[in-house]
Amino acid sequence: MINDIARAPARKNADQPPVLVYEEVRKLYGDFVALNGVSLQVHKGEVMCLIGPSGSGKSTLLRCTNALETINGGRVLIDGVPLPVQESAVRKVRQRMGMVFQSFELFPHKSALDNVAMGPITVLGMREAEAKARAMALLEKVGLSAKAGSFPANLSGGQQQRVAIARALAMEPEVMLFDEPTSALDPETVGEVLSVMQKLAQEGMTMIVVTHEMGFARRVADWVVVFESGAIIEQGPPAQIFEQPTVERTRDFLGHLGWNG
Numbered sequence: 001m002i003n004d005i006a007r008a009p010a011r012k013n014a015d016q017p018p019v020l021v022y023e024e025v026r027k028l029y030g031d032f033v034a035l036n037g038v039s040l041q042v043h044k045g046e047v048m049c050l051i052g053p054s055g056s057g058k059s060t061l062l063r064c065t066n067a068l069e070t071i072n073g074g075r076v077l078i079d080g081v082p083l084p085v086q087e088s089a090v091r092k093v094r095q096r097m098g099m100v101f102q103s104f105e106l107f108p109h110k111s112a113l114d115n116v117a118m119g120p121i122t123v124l125g126m127r128e129a130e131a132k133a134r135a136m137a138l139l140e141k142v143g144l145s146a147k148a149g150s151f152p153a154n155l156s157g158g159q160q161q162r163v164a165i166a167r168a169l170a171m172e173p174e175v176m177l178f179d180e181p182t183s184a185l186d187p188e189t190v191g192e193v194l195s196v197m198q199k200l201a202q203e204g205m206t207m208i209v210v211t212h213e214m215g216f217a218r219r220v221a222d223w224v225v226v227f228e229s230g231a232i233i234e235q236g237p238p239a240q241i242f243e244q245p246t247v248e249r250t251r252d253f254l255g256h257l258g259w260n261g
């Protein structure tokens with residue numbers, strides 16, 4: 001027992017209050033239970049990867065985090081404050097969370113630069129010149145300054161996703177939420193998006209990433225959470241989950257993916 005405690009890894013910033021706390025979160029779609037009492041904590045600067053079979057509730061939890069979905073039970077606390085339900089307050093919560101979707105969701109008739117600058121101008125009331133300077137710096141950060149004037153249709157999927165990441169960062173979020181950001185990409189562009197995400201992680205961004213990229217989760221995550229049927233079946237540091245999972249269903253899931261450590 002003492003050895004177990006000694007071996008238990010310290011979580012990043014575990015000495016500070018968590019940024020996000022999920023308490024017994026339940027989400028129903030009609031009679032279907034998509035989340036069945038999920039409890040979880042996310043610490044500042046932590047990269048948390050949510051893995052598990054299709055339909056197990058990973059994206060639903062992400063969507064409950066920025067109030068794209070309303071929960072039916074339990075609580076989500078952000079910096080200790082329960083997620084509000086009033087629309088005006090919800091908008092403020094969303095500003096603190098950058099969300100990157102599988103399908104990019106860029107505005108097709110705006111250039112890469114304008115896609116990134118738009119949020120600060122319209123939501124934060126930033127002056128256009130300042131917003132565009134910020135957007136340019138962010139495009140440079142994701143390696144796309146040369147594409148600032150390009151429209152989404154003229155960018156590869158990987159480039160569009162990097163613009164989407166820059167757009168989310170332009171709002172200076174406290175937490176970044178990634179919902180399978182590479183699932184819709186051609187294999188040759190997956191790496192460029194993952195390396196931008198890895199760089200963000202190294203800079204200390206707090207990130208929750210729903211992913212089927214087990215290599216990324218193994219390499220970059222600080223904490224891995226395994227979902228099945230709307231519940232967490234196991235969580236721990238990547239070395240535990242990928243090399244020594246304690247739950248047989250985790251082993252089955254990783255085995256089906258061909259993961260062999």
Ligand SMILES: Nc1ncnc2c1ncn2[C@@H]1O[C@H](COP(=O)(O)OP(=O)(O)OP(=O)(O)O)[C@@H](O)[C@H]1O
Nearest residue numbers: 029032034052053054055056057058059060061210
């Ligand atoms: N708007 C909705 N209405 C009804 N059912 C939904 C809705 N959104 C999700 N679900 C169901 O909730 C369950 C959990 O879905 P969710 O997208 O969270 O799974 P997931 O683990 O992210 O899966 P994947 O890896 O395939 O994205 C699924 O069975 C899904 O069909």
